[in-house]
Amino acid sequence: MHKYLEEAQAMLPHLQEMQQQIHHFGGVGYDLRPSADLILKELADLGIEAREIIDCGIVATIGKKDGPTVLLRADYDALPQEEITGLPYAATNGSCHSCGHDHHAAMLLGTARLLKAHEDELEGHVKLMFQPDEEATTGCKRMIAAGVLDDPKVDASFAIHIEAGSDRDNVGKVIWAQGPTYSAADRFEIRVRGNGGHGSQPHKTIDPITALCNAITTAQHIISMEVPAAERAVITIGQIQGGTTVNIIPNEAMAGGTIRTYSNEMRAFCRDRLIEICQLTCKALRCECEVWISPDGVPPVVNDIDLAIEIHPWIEEICGDNLYTAAEPLSFGSEDYAWISERVPSVIMTLGAGRPEEGYIHGAHNPAIHFDAGCMPYGVATFTNLCVQYLKAHK
Ligand SMILES: [Zn+2]
Ligand SMILES: [Zn+2]
Incomplete structure (x- = not known):
């Protein structure tokens, strides 16, 4: 097992604790204050300086050496629907983390911890982006306007979206497209x-x-x-x-x-x-x-083909053969990460978090959905290895 995955696996109880708290807080759009405070506190505890550049839009940078900058993006808003998962930590304020963004934020916080521990291996900088309001597709655009891609200027970017409820969603499976990804x-x-x-x-x-x-x-x-x-x-x-x-x-x-x-x-x-x-x-x-x-339409998310090919071995190091990549879109859904992929070479991937035969029968935006938390260490280790290897290859 790769050392990053081993370290991320050891972190699972802490990842789950953060994910469950963010899940319980819920919140829609920019109404994410308790989760924003948790993120700010965790980053402060890790000794990572963070800035809130728009309401609940948080940016932090890791890395001591000069070199390129990689941006990792996690959204962390929930949806306006009554949760019916029956989970002990279910949200009770009429919102529901039915798109799994609670896991995205926890994974990025876990990645922050791992990257901080391996900061000497970073030949450049990693920028962490915690984004509000993905669902109404305004958060990413507003964070770009507030300068998330500048100072230091971002050279490449990665994002992960977890998914459950279909046969391809083996826990920890990373899937990404070479080219058009979301519509x-x-x-x-x-x-x-x-x-x-x-x-x-x-x-x-x-x-x-x-x-x-x-x-x-x-x-x-x-x-x-x-x-x-x-x-x-x-x-x-x-x-x-x-x-x-x-x-x-x-x-x-x-x-x-x-x-x-x-x-x-x-x-x-x-x-x-x-x-x-x-x-x-x-x-x-x-x-x-x-x-x-509507003037609020979202462009397509197009993964950079060269980058999507380059990262293949780096993902393989973490996931073995539990991955899939091809020149076909992942979904007819949309993602406001599009605004980033339009501006810098980017790859967004999905991470499997439970198949129907394992009891994960619901798909995204279903208020009864639940995910296998065991997916998170794979997200953490994949993010970490992508940053370390990308910065090494492009220094
Ligand atoms: Zn969604
Ligand atoms: Zn989503």
Whole structure:
């Protein structure tokens, strides 16, 4: 067993203690004060100076020698839902760590401890980033604006997301993609205005419902006929509203949905074509149409291919053959780590934390989810080895 993994395994009770406390604190968005205080205290106890650069956004740097800087990112916000895990340390404030971010923070604190113990082996600096509000995708952007990637300037970055509930989630298995990893996510709303009237006399009205239905049906033409088969893209309408009863044609109707894409080119193409198709279809049916695309959309997370290939042996040293890497995305979900991967060579990986046959039957965002805490030492040792080896290779 690799020495970092051995040391991380010995740390498991402490990792669990921190993870369970952060889990119990819960908290959504930037409302993470008890967890932020725990993180600040642990870093202070380790003799690591930390700064809070935005509300609950904490940065700390380790390393005594000149050289490149690696950033490790952990988010630590929970979701706004009632926890139903039945765990003794369950949150009781209407929030739930159903995305496993409590483990992310504990793993990064464990990594801080291990890196501090091996500080002489670091040929440069490691910056630790504890991020609020990943779920509403504003935390990472705000920490970048507050300078998390500067002073010292970050040369490369890594992040780990744990997952459970599927057959690939062997405890400690590290999976990463070479290239596109998580999709861009863009919320949109389509509002169609007509001129309502009596349901028996549609010829005296301009019907927004028929126009809207035509527009959203035609929008799927983008996916079936315009996006190349080798690309991946999704346009989903998850919401539709219009009318109050069966015999009135309303003045307005609306639909809302999400676009998922894996490149900035495809992202712009799908957005532009959605707007064009909706407006022209509605115009043909004598309606007015407005398409609103949220300015808070997230770009795709794209792992740096060279870095994703370079790190393979460093992960293997920790995990043996309990790993998987290939040129395919991990998920159609989105991750606000995208803002970092857009700016510096980055790799985000998933860490297995329990398969269904071991009783871990729930997936992310399910309020009954629980994870195998035994995954955490693998995260700690992987993070540590990535930093030590990257800094050595790039000094
Ligand atoms: Zn999540
Ligand atoms: Zn998450």
